[in-house]
Amino acid sequence: MRGQKNAANAVNRHSITEGVIWQQLLLFFFPILFGTFFQQLYNTVDAVVVGQFVGTEALAAVGGTTGTLVNLFVGFFTGLASGATVTISQYFGAKQDDMVSQAVHTAIAFSIAVGAVMMAVGLVGAPFALRAMGTPESVMNYATTYLRIYFIGIIPNLIYNMGAGILRAIGDSRRPLLFLIAGCFTNIVLDLLFVVQFGMEVAGAAWATIISQAVSAILVILVLTRTSESYKLHLKKLRMDKVLVRRIVEIGLPAGLQSVMYNISNIIIQSSVNTLGTTTIAAYTAYSKIDSLFWMIMSAFGISITTFVGQNYGANKPKRVKRGVNVCLGMSFITTIILSLILYFFGVYIFRLFSSDPAVIENGLEILHFMVPMFLTYILIEIYSGSLRGIGDCWIPMLLTCLGVCVLRVAWVMIAVPIHRTMITILASYPLSWTTTSIAFFIYYHFFSRLGRKRIPVNTDAGW
Numbered sequence: 321m322r323g324q325k326n327a328a329n330a331v332n333r334h335s336i337t338e339g340v341i342w343q344q345l346l347l348f349f350f351p352i353l354f355g356t357f358f359q360q361l362y363n364t365v366d367a368v369v370v371g372q373f374v375g376t377e378a379l380a381a382v383g384g385t386t387g388t389l390v391n392l393f394v395g396f397f398t399g400l401a402s403g404a405t406v407t408i409s410q411y412f413g414a415k416q417d418d419m420v421s422q423a424v425h426t427a428i429a430f431s432i433a434v435g436a437v438m439m440a441v442g443l444v445g446a447p448f449a450l451r452a453m454g455t456p457e458s459v460m461n462y463a464t465t466y467l468r469i470y471f472i473g474i475i476p477n478l479i480y481n482m483g484a485g486i487l488r489a490i491g492d493s494r495r496p497l498l499f500l501i502a503g504c505f506t507n508i509v510l511d512l513l514f515v516v517q518f519g520m521e522v523a524g525a526a527w528a529t530i531i532s533q534a535v536s537a538i539l540v541i542l543v544l545t546r547t548s549e550s551y552k553l554h555l556k557k558l559r560m561d562k563v564l565v566r567r568i569v570e571i572g573l574p575a576g577l578q579s580v581m582y583n584i585s586n587i588i589i590q591s592s593v594n595t596l597g598t599t600t601i602a603a604y605t606a607y608s609k610i611d612s613l614f615w616m617i618m619s620a621f622g623i624s625i626t627t628f629v630g631q632n633y634g635a636n637k638p639k640r641v642k643r644g645v646n647v648c649l650g651m652s653f654i655t656t657i658i659l660s661l662i663l664y665f666f667g668v669y670i671f672r673l674f675s676s677d678p679a680v681i682e683n684g685l686e687i688l689h690f691m692v693p694m695f696l697t698y699i700l701i702e703i704y705s706g707s708l709r710g711i712g713d714c715w716i717p718m719l720l721t722c723l724g725v726c727v728l729r730v731a732w733v734m735i736a737v738p739i740h741r742t743m744i745t746i747l748a749s750y751p752l753s754w755t756t757t758s759i760a761f762f763i764y765y766h767f768f769s770r771l772g773r774k775r776i777p778v779n780t781d782a783g784w
Contacts, residue, residue, distance in 0.1 A: 336491050336628055337413060337635040338459060341647045345624055349651075351493035351622035355484070358500040364609045365504075366525040369511045371602075371674050374521050377614030379675065380601040381462035382525060385607065388583060388590045389449055390470060393438050395579035397478050400434070401485045402428070403572020406630045406710060407564070408489035408551070415632025417550035424544070424551050425485055426564040431482035433560070435475035442471030453587055454594045457517040459601070462522045469523060473530025476537035482541035488627055490551055495543055503536035574718035575709060581726035585749075588730055592737050592746050600743060602681035606674035610667055610688065614659060614695050621652045622706035629710025642771060645707045652699045664692045675770075683743070690744055694751035701725070704765045720764060 336344050371379035404427035411419040447460075455463055480503075484496035504518040507528050514524025544553035593604050625648045632641045663670075667688045671681045703719040732749040739745075766772040 328351075329363065337494045337632050337640070338636055341628075341640070341644050342651065345628060345644065345648055345651065348491070348493050348624045348627065349620050351497040352623050353616060355493070355497040355500045356616040356619050358497070361504050361507075364612070365508050365511050365606065366529060367609060367620070368673055369515050371524055371606075373516050376598055376602050376675070376677065376680070377458045378522050380456075380464050380598055380605055381459045381522060382466055382605075386450075386466050386470070387605070388453075388462050388587050389467060389683040392580060392583035392587065393471075393474070394477065394481070394577045395583055396700065397431070397434055397438070398481055399574075399576030399579040400569065400572040401431070401478075401482050402575045402626065402709060403568035403570065404430070404632045405485040405489045406626065406712065408486055408573050409627050409630030409710075410634035410712075412490045412550070413631035420490075420550040421552065422561055423564050423568075424553055425557050425559060426561045427482050427486060427552060427568065428479065429558045429560045430476060430543075430557075430565060430568065431478045435478040438478070439471050439474045442474060443468055456594065456598060456601075456672065458598060466522045469526035470530060473533055476530070477536040480533060480537040480540050483537070483544055486544065486551055487540070488623065489630070490549075491627070491631065496540065497535045499539040499543075502539060503532040506535050507532035527713065540712045541658045571709070571712055571714055574714035577675075578705075578721045581722045584728040585729045588733055589746055589749065592733055592741075593743070595741070596743060599677070599679045600683055601682045602675060602677070604687060604743075605685045606671055607682065607684050607691075609674065610663060610670050610684075611691065613663065614656070617655055617659060618652070618698065618702045621648055621655075622702045623704055624706075626706040626710045629707050633711045641707075642709070645703065645771065648707075649699070649703050652703055654698060656695050658693050660692045664689060667692070680731055687743060687747060690747055691750065692731070694754065697754040697758055698753050700761050701754065704761040707771060708765070708769060710772060713771075716764060716769075717761070721757060724760050725753045728756055729753040733778050 331506050336348060360744075366382050367379055370382050375404035404423060406428070408420055408423045411423060445462050450460060450463050450467070468587075480499070483498070486736050488491070489497050510531055511525055514520045514528050518524060520527070541553065544551065545555065546552075590604075594601060625645060628644045629641050632638075632644065668681065668685055671684045671688075675681065701721065703720065708714070727751075730748040732752060733746065736748070764772075
């Protein structure tokens with residue numbers, strides 16, 4: 321009886337199937353936001369340190385070109401991992417402890433296997449990918465060094481991301497944040513030690529990053545192995561259950577492919593930016609770090625609503641799911657407006673953290689002032705796709721995103737940019753694709769998806 325009572329208390333402690341929706345979303349949102357902030361801070365600290373102590377070429381290498389390729393691989397895995405998060409959150413909401421345990425062991429084993437493949441591909445393919453992107457020779461050596469060292473440490477990175485996803489699936493977004501903070505401070509200390517003190521330049525920044533990511537991975541594994549709850553990890557039981565792998569992939573693959581398409585389109589855009597010179601590359605790199613504030617907020621809202629929908633869907637509370645989506649949309653719009661105003665008028669001070677070069681700052685502000693007012697056009701994509709993913713509706717949102725965002729963006733870069741090769745022409749691909757895709761998501765969500773129906777179906781074992 322005592323064990324059953326403890327299990328019930330554990331579920332109640334992490335469950336988000338009861339209570340005031342906006343309060344629970346915020347309690348879940350802020351740890352994810354700060355966690356995403358510290359995750360972004362890994363690469364941002366690298367960029368700041370090498371930009372200030374090594375030079376513009378090193379900044380261009382650590383930021384834009386390598387960052388896009390890293391996001392391609394890690395983003396694909398994060399998409400796959402969302403399949404595990406949704407699966408575990410649904411089992412947890414339905415209080416199916418045995419299935420939670422099986423899914424946890426499958427998810428960790430899956431992350432190790434995928435990480436080993438990515439490490440091999442990254443080590444061999446880094447220089448080929450960089451040349452295919454048109455990386456300038458002045459940046460090539462730095463970029464190759466950074467990428468190869470980064471991929472040496474890709475497995476701990478994926479283990480942390482999967483482990484953090486497991487904890488968030490059961491409603492615990494606080495401890496992943498604490499682990500990221502520990503890793504981030506480790507990265508800052510090691511960046512200063514390796515780059516500034518030892519003069520290891522870009523290689524030092526890369527080693528600092530992967531060591532600090534390993535710290536976060538170790539901490540998340542310790543929590544999973546020491547808990548007494550249903551998501552406890554037994555290292556000897558690590559294996560991939562075929563049925564659960566198939567379920568994780570079925571849910572996560574669309575998100576992974578969507579991320580790949582996003583990043584391929586960004587790689588094509590980065591290739592166009594690379595033709596505009598080192599100063600523009602550095603400015604775009606610095607902007608991407610400022611721009612990441614918006615993406616952190618959207619990502620936090622997206623993860624929050626996916627887990628919220630997943631648990632409430634598993635608990636057979638469809639009305640609460642729909643209310644949660646509407647509340648999350650309102651919160652996202654308000655937050656984006658406030659952030660946009662702050663960045664538009666005070667972004668210059670953030671640029672000065674990355675570079676003291678007046679040309680870099682001037683080019684960066686031109687980018688910032690064009691892009692920031694366009695952020696509002698993206699919100700529906702993130703919130704609607706995250707909500708639909710929470711109930712396992714992944715393929716149609718993936719197709720909408722790939723066609724509306726990625727294909728349209730690439731078509732614009734291929735057709736419009738050669739005619740008028742400027743930074744603004746390249747950047748125009750973003751609001752154009754966001755607006756088009758947001759309209760498509762609005763139509764699909766409200767008129768065709770299960771979440772948009774006026775009459776809510778009854779939940780069965782397979783769904784509503």
